[in-house]
Amino acid sequence: MAKIRVHELASELGVDAATVLARLKLLGEYVKSPSSTIEAPVAAKVRATFGVRTPRPAPRPSPVRRDHVDPYVDSPTFDPTAPSSRQHGWRAGAVPVPRHPDLLKNIQKTRQRFPAFGDHLDALRSLGSQVVYAGPCKQDGFKDCVIVHVRFSGAIEAGFGFTREVMLFYSPHEDLQVRTFEAAARELAKKDQPVTPDIFFMWSPDQRLGIKLNDWSRPSKLAIPFLIDDEDELSLITLLRNHIYARDLFYMTTPVFGASFFGRRTLLQSLRDDVFNQQVTGVFGLRKSGKTSILMQLKEELHDDHIVTVLMDLEAFPSPPEDPTDDIVSDLRRRLIAELKTHKLRTQELSQLSDRPSILELKNALQVILKHLWKDGYRILLLLDEIEYLTPADRIDIAEGDMPRVAQLLSALRSIVQESENFTFVLSGLTSAIVEAGRLYGRPNPLFSWAKAVYVKPLEREEADELASTVGGKMGIQIEPGALEALHEASGGHAYLYRNLSSAVVRHLPTDVFQRTMIRSAVLTELDDWKSRVQGNIEEMIQHVKRYYATEAVMLELLMDDPGDFKELAPSEHVAVRRLKDLGLIYERDGEYQASVILELV
């Protein structure tokens, strides 16, 4: 194949020559200037990094709906309007014009009802994208709305991380209400929809459409106002850039589950087995290591297994020395009833109790219900998060302190597990004292030597790579291997720090490029600032270790300040050393212990 000059390739791709030169450099190809020529295979590699396929003499037929049409050859399937050179690159991997009569009829109907839809069609087609479905919304109260599915060109899909069709929701209302937004969100959530699950476009004649959608959108449901500027041929691309590139899916304040959850496959499988084997387990780890996310993901994954799951966050209840048990028992009853009703299961015995039953009353009622559920193949799983609120070791002597009802509640839960075949519970928190202390509030600890402790360790490199690549892909960002390595090295794989660093790097990536790419140097450039920003968070994590793991904290201090003392004591303090390893704070290499990356950041 013939050689091509850099500036010609740049023109073909719709970017400037400097961008192509930079991309060549990343590929290890050193080219002097825009007028230099490059070999055809090299040009093909460059095109690939921009999500563009190299033209082939005969495109192979595709099993999927979109044909890989050569964008450079005039084709009857293309919109007759010739694209500009700026649009050219985005048309790569164009979608064929729809031909099915029903679809064409529906498109026409939609066009008549929503004249703006005609402009949208033109804008989509000029960028190699097509409407593949159009039909009325079937929800009561919203039947005057229309739902459209769009398949974007291959280049747009690659550039913005789409892997499926995208939904457009048309509403005729001049004063768009949040209930219409919610109706669109419900459409998006339908399981049979083949559309991108967290992004959709919305159009209505409301003058404040942009402001309203900006207010109502949330990370799990980004609504983009479909407002196209007729004068700008790349208006749609600008719209996508302004919204997709502005997203930061790495930064998470709330726990993640479902499509946002990554890794931990072994731990989740083990927890799943524990649920079916009625092995009570405690999931422990540093602050922000992802414990709550694991519980929520477990709940999600057990949803289809006839398991009724109740997740209780104990932080909202009073904490010892104030007695929290009455409130917990009352709330547990209420949540169990609600969850059982959702599954249309028996609640009678629980409903007959007073609002604030005793521990024994709850236990008896639950046991009767469990017998009935067992016949129908159902199980109940209780997830108790932030368990240290029951054992605040820095506030009360949890071994002998005067709070026997906490121990009594845990004893009741243990006996339900032992006396039934379909109930179990999982604990989660910072400290494993609740399953490892011999005594609890003046009684033998019911969980001691009975419940299992597992620790949430930092993400393995493979898990972290999957997280970064997938989340980055959703924001249209390609992450190079060197960058993945740097992210993991700098954060030590700690889930929060990893996401936080990725987020910091993404914030400084350019948004006016064809393909956003995170390279190693972008991560390294960000490190100093990022370290100064997360130091406070890491100090807080370490403070918590000091509060709940006293011996371990002293050993950690020795490792940092007097490594000789640490080495001498490590054999006799093996329990503390093991726990520090479990928490991901130290590691052993060639028989020597070293502080993990997290500690180096302080």
Next chain:
Amino acid sequence: MSAVDYSAWVELIHQKAEQLRVVFLQLGSSNEPARRALTSSHLAVQTVRTYMKPDRERVEGTLLLDNMEDLAVTSPDVAMGALRERVFADVDAGTRVVLLSRAPRIAYPAVVGSSLLDDASFAHAPVVKSNGPEGFPACVEDGTDPTPLLRQALSELGPELCASLDRALYESMLTGETALSTLSARELEALDGAGITAPNGATRSWNFSKHLVPLKSALDDVLSDDLDPQHQLTDVSAGLWKIERIIRREIRKRAVTAWGGSWRQQCLNADLTEKVLERATEEAYLAATSIKHLRDPLEWLSLGELLQLKDRTEIGDLGLNAAFWRRFGAQIMPIRNRLAHMRTLRPDDATNVVKWQRVLELRLLKSGTSAVS
């Protein structure tokens, strides 16, 4: 009307809230004009107490929770755990929340589990660069008197941080970047929010002339005027009480085992015997003429003197190795001295006391059991 245009900074806070959902923003009294600019921008404003009322309605868009500093007091009306649960429920439903506080994150009592303040993304106050408190925005724009304002700013930082400044500026006699290097990341962040320092990328500088004279002067006043007990005082005093009594009890047990009925005389060397008898007779044992008349001579020893008894072979290390005891002495003795002289406690004091209390309980009281820390 404000002389300074805060619109770009306000826009930045809105953007941050939109992107990151929960934002913590410390704006001290020195930054009052910025606070006004933010609260009058396009967002709903509620005090944290109003927000926690059961009948409140969820706010669409961005909600600014004001007076967060009410939760930094010893016994706040609102539990941070309950607030976290409510904030996250609203965030899940689409609300963006800005937590606006005059107190820095470090001034809040530690919570048992996950912390809302740590979960929130941190937003910076507008960067103010000046050469003294006269340059604080509240002075420049509102004409506030700089001297009391600086005192107010230090008070808002909390006694623990003032104690850290005391250590850096007075005890260590440091100035400039060297003084800042002794402070933790959270302490530095707090100084930025109060307008006492100004961030510049990964570094920061004082907003005072070289010798920090006005700051030191205000610090004198604030520390000497602070009469309220710190929120960590209960933990520190109770912990030290227990630590010292555990050690004393264990030494006594070993002494009795080693010397039987004459343990009182045998335990202490001649010099200490004399000192103890003198102390005891001055205060309580008016008629005592010998150490054997004292019920427990160990009660008249300082912690340092008590720890020296471990050097006696008959007493030994009490089950805790020498490296641990060295670290214990280095961390606990200064705290005990601070408390004995009613000086302000430092940020880590409670954590260190509770930590050593737990270690001694485990090693000295429960050695041989399977209980874990």
